[in-house]
Amino acid sequence: MKVVKRIWWLPLVIYMTIAPSFMSDRVYNESCREIRITVMDSAEYRFVTPGEIMTIIQDDNTKLLGAGLNSINIKRIENILAGIRELESVEVYTTADGVLHVDTDQRDPVMRVITSYGNSYYIDNEGFVIPHNNTYTPRLIAVSGNIEVPDSCILGRSILDMDEKLMVNQIFEISRYINNDEFWNRLLEQIWINDKAEIELVPRVGDHIVKMGSAENYQWKFKVLGTFYKETLAIVGWDKYDEIDMRFKGQLVCRKK
Numbered sequence: 001m002k003v004v005k006r007i008w009w010l011p012l013v014i015y016m017t018i019a020p021s022f023m024s025d026r027v028y029n030e031s032c033r034e035i036r037i038t039v040m041d042s043a044e045y046r047f048v049t050p051g052e053i054m055t056i057i058q059d060d061n062t063k064l065l066g067a068g069l070n071s072i073n074i075k076r077i078e079n080i081l082a083g084i085r086e087l088e089s090v091e092v093y094t095t096a097d098g099v100l101h102v103d104t105d106q107r108d109p110v111m112r113v114i115t116s117y118g119n120s121y122y123i124d125n126e127g128f129v130i131p132h133n134n135t136y137t138p139r140l141i142a143v144s145g146n147i148e149v150p151d152s153c154i155l156g157r158s159i160l161d162m163d164e165k166l167m168v169n170q171i172f173e174i175s176r177y178i179n180n181d182e183f184w185n186r187l188l189e190q191i192w193i194n195d196k197a198e199i200e201l202v203p204r205v206g207d208h209i210v211k212m213g214s215a216e217n218y219q220w221k222f223k224v225l226g227t228f229y230k231e232t233l234a235i236v237g238w239d240k241y242d243e244i245d246m247r248f249k250g251q252l253v254c255r256k257k
Contacts, residue, residue, distance in 0.1 A: 030069050033098040040105045046136045047086035069094040111175035114144040127159035145193035170215035206238030213247030221246050
């Protein structure tokens with residue numbers, strides 16, 4: 001009985017031994033018949049399209065379609081696409097059916113910054129700067145006024161690596177907080193930095209501004225402001241005041257129109 005069992009397993013062992021080699025030879029000899037580009041989150045963000053990625057690949061003057069899969073320099077393609085600042089990750093690979101796959105993930109922006117010099121950038125949830133795209137503007141909290149983006153961040157360094165006292169670093173933390181909170185994400189439209197480096201919030205509804213002052217204890221300030229909005233403005237009306245002042249510790253002062 002043991003001999004019969006061993007004989008039954010023998011063909012399977014032989015197949016498992018030679019099959020990987022056969023498949024490897026097949027992939028090795030297969031020609032590239034298709035380039036399949038996938039851009040994740042393309043329904044939410046449209047920083048980069050598959051067509052634009054295809055153009056960048058083709059501009060490299062490297063023939064891909066019809067080339068043997070074994071001759072395609074996967075690493076070179078990944079390095080080229082890694083230069084696209086809007087992409088967070090790139091993975092290039094081939095499959096036995098002759099397809100060259102290019103899978104990409106876009107960065108997830110949390111704020112748009114318009115500097116005092118008029119330059120415009122997006123900053124993603126990891127603090128990386130994305131160049132402004134004239135053909136696509138996502139719905140994000142806009143930050144403008146007396147604010148700058150360090151050159152080193154424009155060149156690829158994360159905001160999180162910079163001095164936490166920098167205004168752009170402080171505003172990044174606030175913007176990330178707003179972006180992760182459904183109530184504030186829907187309500188707030190703009191953050192303005194005035195000439196005194198004080199933070200002012202501009203809501204989408206109501207004809208008023210919120211003078212937050214510094215970023216210190218910003219989570220507590222949002223908690224107090226949220227309670228005021230829900231329990232007071234919801235009753236007296238969103239247009240009753242033209243200014244809500246939170247610059248002074250432990251205080252919320254309103255100025256009527």
